[in-house]
Amino acid sequence: MQSGTHTHVPSMVSAALPDPVPAEEYERCPVTDVLHRVGDKWSILIVVLLGKRPHRYNELHRGIATISQRMLTRTLRALEADGLVHREVFPTNPPSVEYRLTPLGRSLLTPLSALADWAVAHHPEIEAARAEHLPVQNEPRQ
Numbered sequence: 001m002q003s004g005t006h007t008h009v010p011s012m013v014s015a016a017l018p019d020p021v022p023a024e025e026y027e028r029c030p031v032t033d034v035l036h037r038v039g040d041k042w043s044i045l046i047v048v049l050l051g052k053r054p055h056r057y058n059e060l061h062r063g064i065a066t067i068s069q070r071m072l073t074r075t076l077r078a079l080e081a082d083g084l085v086h087r088e089v090f091p092t093n094p095p096s097v098e099y100r101l102t103p104l105g106r107s108l109l110t111p112l113s114a115l116a117d118w119a120v121a122h123h124p125e126i127e128a129a130r131a132e133h134l135p136v137q138n139e140p141r142q
Contacts, residue, residue, distance in 0.1 A: 037082055042067055042075045044112060047101065050085060051109045054100035084108060 018025065026032055038044050042064070049055060049063055061072055076099060079085040084105035090096045101109075 037078065038108070038112070040075070042071060043079060046072075046075055046079065047084065047105060047108060047112065050099055050101045051106065054098050057097050057099070060099065079105070 038047070045064060046060065049060060055063070057072070057076075060076075061067065061069060064072070067075075076085060076087070080087050083102055086100050086102050086105075088098045088100070090098065
């Protein structure tokens with residue numbers, strides 16, 4: 001789909017944006033909502049790990065070196081509440097818990113992969129642009 005005014009730019013959304021975009025509309029936007037979820041520190045990594053195979057809680061915790069138990073639990077609960085992750089409790093003693101992606105969570109892997117491919121391909125350009133915008137050391141302040 002092409003946007004009406006920029007015929008060579010693919011449309012990201014079919015609805016026109018108001019100018020200026022009201023804050024409440026931005027906050028209600030489904031894209032903003034999803035980006036808040038996957039844009040946090042741990043969600044993408046957890047989705048990618050679960051995309052490989054189901055994991056038990058302790059496997060996930062050991063597999064992410066710097067995540068705290070509290071943050072892993074909070075992130076898994078949020079992903080479960082969004083319908084991206086399924087939590088299954090097995091009646092063992094003590095009970096064991098396994099996490100897996102739901103079909104909805106699996107459907108997220110394709111756009112995440114596209115974003116990852118884009119990031120890897122363009123990372124040198126982004127790094128170069130950042131380097132150009134760094135303040136020069138020892139430059140006098142005005």
